[in-house]
Amino acid sequence: MENPPHVKLYGTGYSPYVRKVLVALAEKGETAEHIPLFFHDKDPAFQAASPLGKIPAFDDDGFLLADSSAILTYLEAKFPSPPLFPSEAKARGRAIWFDKYGDTEMFDVIIKPFANRVVKPKLLGQPGDEAAVAKALTEELPKIYDYLEGQIDGDYLVGDAFSIADISVVTGFHNLHLAGESVDADRWPKLAAYVTRTLARPSFATALAAPTSPQ
Ligand SMILES: N[C@@H](CCC(=O)N[C@@H](CS)C(=O)NCC(=O)O)C(=O)O
Structure with a gap:
């Protein structure tokens, strides 16, 4: 059996932008490994996922993405239900x-x-x-x-x-x-x-x- 995809969310729960991703994941019933580091952390995996060193950053089984709005857009396309972006x-x-x-x-x-x-x-x-x-x-x-x-x-x-x-x-x-x-x-x-x-x-x-x- 293949290993399940490994999803990681980088960024302290203090960050309003990280919270956006946490809320979207919870609304969609999805989970991620949460790594609550601060911005500009030296962790190479975080740095690779966040070109500007800002939080949040996201890693979906090797697909790297930074910016809360970009991550929410990605999550919406991957997990359309329930919708968080109106269609009208x-x-x-x-x-x-x-x-x-x-x-x-x-x-x-x-x-x-x-x-x-x-x-x-x-x-x-x-x-x-x-x-x-x-x-x-x-x-x-x-x-x-x-x-x-x-x-x-x-x-x-x-x-x-x-x-x-x-x-x-x-x-x-x-x-x-x-x-x-x-x-x-x-x-x-x-x-x-x-x-x-x-x-x-x-x-x-x-x-x-x-x-x-x-x-
Ligand atoms: N547009 C980004 C903004 C992210 C952002 O500015 N996060 C703050 C923490 S709340 C940060 O990393 N600041 C460090 C910096 O601006 O260098 C997003 O929506 O994710």
């Missing part, structure tokens, strides 16, 4: 918009409290920048929250099904929570409820329990 044209376009929005505009801001209260002081032994955190919380995040509050009209961001849009927009809120912050439900009630129920999905619960560093 407008919904597909909106889902990709939210994937990019979550990965770029949102990530740059929502990660600041976690970077300055957890990564720098606790993992790197460097002082955190509370002024940068305050600016994110009082100026930058409210603009993002205002936008999202206006986009939520139902259980999911796009159409009537959970999709890559929900994964990419919600993933960073876990890091916000780890940094001791959350969405003000009085000011952004739809967003606060949406984040809470999305993080409570079994796939997110599985991803949130993933290791953050080698055991």
Whole structure:
């Protein structure tokens, strides 16, 4: 009998981008060996899978791929059920918009409290920048929250099904929570409820329990 394919996912469970892949795998009922290393780790197998040294990186029985969106696209083609990319044209376009929005505009801001209260002081032994955190919380995040509050009209961001849009927009809120912050439900009630129920999905619960560093 042939050996079963060996699937590996590289990257600490702290990373919002790694979490995207963990959630997608869980939604599709697939598993991978999770290697929770940090970006720019010297492991040659990781370096081969991640040309930029960023996490996540993925190895499906020798097929190497980096970038969360590329990996989710690959998983979608290989394991179409349940779909995480809507098929209808407008919904597909909106889902990709939210994937990019979550990965770029949102990530740059929502990660600041976690970077300055957890990564720098606790993992790197460097002082955190509370002024940068305050600016994110009082100026930058409210603009993002205002936008999202206006986009939520139902259980999911796009159409009537959970999709890559929900994964990419919600993933960073876990890091916000780890940094001791959350969405003000009085000011952004739809967003606060949406984040809470999305993080409570079994796939997110599985991803949130993933290791953050080698055991
Ligand atoms: N577009 C990439 C971004 C990945 C990324 O930036 N990951 C961070 C960790 S959360 C990283 O590896 N940073 C190291 C660096 O930027 O050099 C993706 O979606 O996977």
